[in-house]
Amino acid sequence: MDRPTWVPEEIDFARPSASRVYDFYLGGSHNFAVDRDLGRQAIRVVPELPRIMQANRAFLRRAVEFLVDAGVWQFLDIGSGIPTAGNVHEVAQVRAPECRVVYVDIDPVAVAHSQAILDGDDRTAVVQADLREPVAVLGDPELRRLLDLDRPVALLLFAVLHFVPDDQDPGGLVGRYRDALAPGSWLALSHGTDEGAPEEITRALHALYRRTPTPAVTRSRDQVAGLFAGFDVVEPGVVALPDWRPEPDDDRRPVWSAAYGGVGRKP
Ligand SMILES: C[S@@+](CC[C@H](N)C(=O)[O-])C[C@H]1O[C@@H](n2cnc3c(N)ncnc32)[C@H](O)[C@@H]1O
Numbered sequence: 001m002d003r004p005t006w007v008p009e010e011i012d013f014a015r016p017s018a019s020r021v022y023d024f025y026l027g028g029s030h031n032f033a034v035d036r037d038l039g040r041q042a043i044r045v046v047p048e049l050p051r052i053m054q055a056n057r058a059f060l061r062r063a064v065e066f067l068v069d070a071g072v073w074q075f076l077d078i079g080s081g082i083p084t085a086g087n088v089h090e091v092a093q094v095r096a097p098e099c100r101v102v103y104v105d106i107d108p109v110a111v112a113h114s115q116a117i118l119d120g121d122d123r124t125a126v127v128q129a130d131l132r133e134p135v136a137v138l139g140d141p142e143l144r145r146l147l148d149l150d151r152p153v154a155l156l157l158f159a160v161l162h163f164v165p166d167d168q169d170p171g172g173l174v175g176r177y178r179d180a181l182a183p184g185s186w187l188a189l190s191h192g193t194d195e196g197a198p199e200e201i202t203r204a205l206h207a208l209y210r211r212t213p214t215p216a217v218t219r220s221r222d223q224v225a226g227l228f229a230g231f232d233v234v235e236p237g238v239v240a241l242p243d244w245r246p247e248p249d250d251d252r253r254p255v256w257s258a259a260y261g262g263v264g265r266k267p
Contacts, residue, residue, distance in 0.1 A: 008108040018163060018214050019107040023082040025053040030082045030113055038208055045204045051254040056190050058250070059241040059261050060158050061086050063188040066234075066245065066263060067154045068095040072186060074153040076143070078104040078131045079160025083117050088156065089124045099123065100146045104137055106130050131160065132168055134176040152184035159259070161227065162192040163214040171227055178230050183266055187231050190241055190261035194218040197256060224260040231264030238262035 016038040020031040024039040027050070031039070043049050064075070073096060077088045080103035092099035103114050103126040114126040125142040137143065147153055155177050164170040178187065194202040202218065209216040225238040236244060241261045242253035 008112050010108055016212050017107055017109070018209065018212050018216070019081050019105065019110045021212070022053060022159070023084065025050045026057065026084050028082060028084055030109055038211060042205060042208050045201055045208070046256075046258070048254045048256065051252060052256070052258045054252065055241045055254050055257055056159055056259060056261075057084065057086055058252075059190055059244055060088070060156070060188075061091050062245055062247070063261070063263050064088055064091045064154075064156075065095060067186055067188065068092050068099065070186070070265075072152060072154045073099045074147050074151060075099065075101040075156060076104070076147060076153050077101060077156040077158075078137065079157060079163070080105050080110065080114065080126075081159075082107075082110045082113050087117075089118075089121070093123070101125075102127060102143045102146055104129050104131065104140075104143075131157075132164065132173060134173060134180065138177070138180050149180060150182055152186065153181050154186040154188060155181065157187070157189040158261075159190050159192065161189065162216050162218060165215075165217050171229065174227050175229065178266060181266060185266045186263065187228060187266070188261070188263040189224075189227065190259050191224045191227070192216060192218045192259050193220065193224065194258075195220055197258070221260050225262070228262060228264040231266055233262050233264040 013032055014034060016035045020035040021039045024031040024036050075088055075092060089101040092101060101124045105111055111126055111128040118124045118126060125146050127140045127142050129137045129140060161170045221238060238260050240257040241259050242257050244261055
């Protein structure tokens, strides 16, 4: 296969990646045959997967709108993914044009495409980094140029911590970001769960994602709530995504949301 111009040199065409499969579920065009193959097999296991991913994006939008309304103007979106409709800077800057957004992702396709769409936007930046290295992320010169860490920041960790296994201590990592952020900062996140799913579905999805470099780890609601240690979680708490401050006319909710989410403030 010829390498399209938007594909960075280091990409392995033979191996699916979580970010490109997610792009496929959302109807994007930054994915390869190997990603679509995994995505189609996963959809055969859970036909609602595209709707589940849309529910995650809808929760992200509602959470960002909530945060802007709460007075936040700095956003650190880690595991930001391949840009799609309703990116954080678009949602935030429509409400408050002064909002600054730093996107961080480990995936070179996500970073390359983010750079392309952000070209010329001086309130937004993208950094290629691994969330498991908080010192490198928080010390990045681009991040420091845009974000003032002495003022409140909203840390967004949407659909990313389920790629961090227990032995890499996701709770400890969130704690290191929390400790580096000013009082009045926020954490908003979503996280995959298998609660409510038959065991064979969980097994099949986990097996598919083991083909990627970042196998997924689903967690219970209590485990997801535990990631908010040191934050005061706002109403309605850590809930299935469609239940977080739903909009009255939302009739697209999936039967099983496959994820929990919440928003909390550092006192
Ligand atoms: C499912 S996508 C979520 C995208 C977006 N946050 C959303 O919720 O719509 C997960 C993203 O996390 C990124 N990711 C996975 N592990 C990561 C890590 N250790 N550090 C930074 N990004 C990571 C992947 O490359 C992918 O783009």
